[in-house]
Amino acid sequence: MTDATDTTDTTDASGTGGAGGTGGATWVLVLNSGSSSVKYQLLDMAGERRLASGVVERIGEEGGVADHAEALRQASAELKERGLGLDSPALAAVGHRVVHGGTRFTEPTVVTDEVLAEIEKLVPLAPLHNPANITGIKVARELRPDLTQVAVFDTAFHSTIPEAAARYAIDTSVADRFGIRRYGFHGTSHAYVSAATAALLGRDPAQVNVIVLHLGNGASASAVRGGVCVDTSMGLTPLEGLVMGTRSGDIDPAVVFHLERVGGMSTDEIDTLLNKRSGLLGLCGANDMREIGRRMGEGDEAARLAFDVYVHRLRRYVGAFTAVLGRVDAIAFTAGVGENSAAVRVAALDGLEALGIHVDPVRNAVRGSGPRLISADGSPVAVAVVPTDEELAIARDTYALARA
The missing domain is CATH 3.30.420.40 (ATPase, nucleotide binding domain)
Known part of the structure; x- marks a missing residue:
């Protein structure tokens, strides 16, 4: 301990x-x-x-x-x-x-x-x-x-997403029987960070639309409209969505059938592959973004590919959730990678200037321990780094119920 x-x-x-x-x-x-x-x-x-x-x-x-x-x-x-x-x-x-x-x-x-x-x-x-x-x-x-x-x-904050976002397009009787739908995870973090981002902007959370990018070994994105989650990247399980440390994120479901029929892999073997041997680890043999950055600096092509796949998926979700929200006031990076990797932040938002997203390279490079803006002055969309504090959020909810 x-x-x-x-x-x-x-x-x-x-x-x-x-x-x-x-x-x-x-x-x-x-x-x-x-x-x-x-x-x-x-x-x-x-x-x-x-x-x-x-x-x-x-x-x-x-x-x-x-x-x-x-x-x-x-x-x-x-x-x-x-x-x-x-x-x-x-x-x-x-x-x-x-x-x-x-x-x-x-x-x-x-x-x-x-x-x-x-x-x-x-x-x-x-x-x-x-x-x-x-x-x-x-x-x-x-x-x-x-x-x-x-x-x-973890799933509670995402319970507000509409049925159009929560439902998978499969037989509804099968889905209902086995509880198959989008639940989402990291909800306590997404709730805390979206509210903290509004506070950083000096605005009422009910008036702010935020895309939260929780990037740790597990990673997820959420679209939060006025303090209410309307979409999220993780699904029935934490496997869906962004590329993660050891998880694949989004993948064609038929890959599972192919691995079973052609590769002769069992269900447990495929489960292990997608959850524990994929993501950054599967792409380059390392799941620590610091190690990947070091190897990229040495010209390691596998590390570079892993990084590029990681940020490409991030960029796709930022674009998709911009469409879902219609208006984005802020994008917030949080958790280990989100709070500490300036390279990931700038690469994930590179080329999105047409969406009103402009990262200030000097602000982005400065390390800090508290919530801070890294967007350029005059940027229509604020870009922030907001340290998450799930324990404090849990303590607040717990204390409120204990006092009731």
Whole structure:
């Protein structure tokens, strides 16, 4: 485990401010239980300050912890050693990132036995993630059964997209029977960044149209009209859409049939190929954009091709979502690649001047830690770099429900 932040202020550790249903407690623990790791952050919502953060990795692997339950107990013990234990009266609630909410969960939800059972029914839609999310909820409930536990769903922000964008053009009876539709992911990030972009522009989110480009190892785009998502690049699963670190993104569905019939590959082998051996990794053997940039500088043609395929897909989605929105006020880059790769940002928007998009090369090259504009003065479309903060967004939703 590693702890990244400690800004603890113990002057009000018992939580004495008026906090409605929380009895004055103001701390929120945010848990992100992934397939092989548990990330956590403890925040004091009285001033939205991070008290601690950390991660337990290599769950189920040699040298790591046995399972998610042990990982969460280890995180709890580490917090207690630092005087931030889960038994503290200052702790108001626990917020959980849950990847898939299906059509059932379209907003943050207080966890009950019934809610947990419904989340478990969604496991077939997210078999790698929802089981870990569920374990995190169960263990947290065991550790503090008296606390409000809140599930915040990756898919919720995208639940507003119209049926024309959500539906795939397949037999509707089959689609409805198996829950096949566009759900979208990274929703908490897209919601946070679209609102933060409007704030950067000094405008009401309800008056701003934003294209958000969340570019990490997983990558997705969304079209947000007046604070409401109207389209997104990921679909039934996080495989669809942009080129990612190890995922293919958009691909002709018949490729799967071809690989099965001609290549003799099994369903599991094709699944592994498209999710874990494709994207940047499949194109050039590296899924880290920094490494790809270094290799491009040395004249590596495979790295150059991977980069070009990556930004070509980005440019296509920017154009498509411009058409969907009709009017674009801002384009926001976020997450690891989006926040740190000036080369990706400028290449993705190169040639789109006719759409009112003009990147200032000097501003784009300047590194910074906060939200900033990189578009040229007078550009009709603002281009921004906006660091995402999914944990803070989850904490805000959790605290609001806990106080209700």
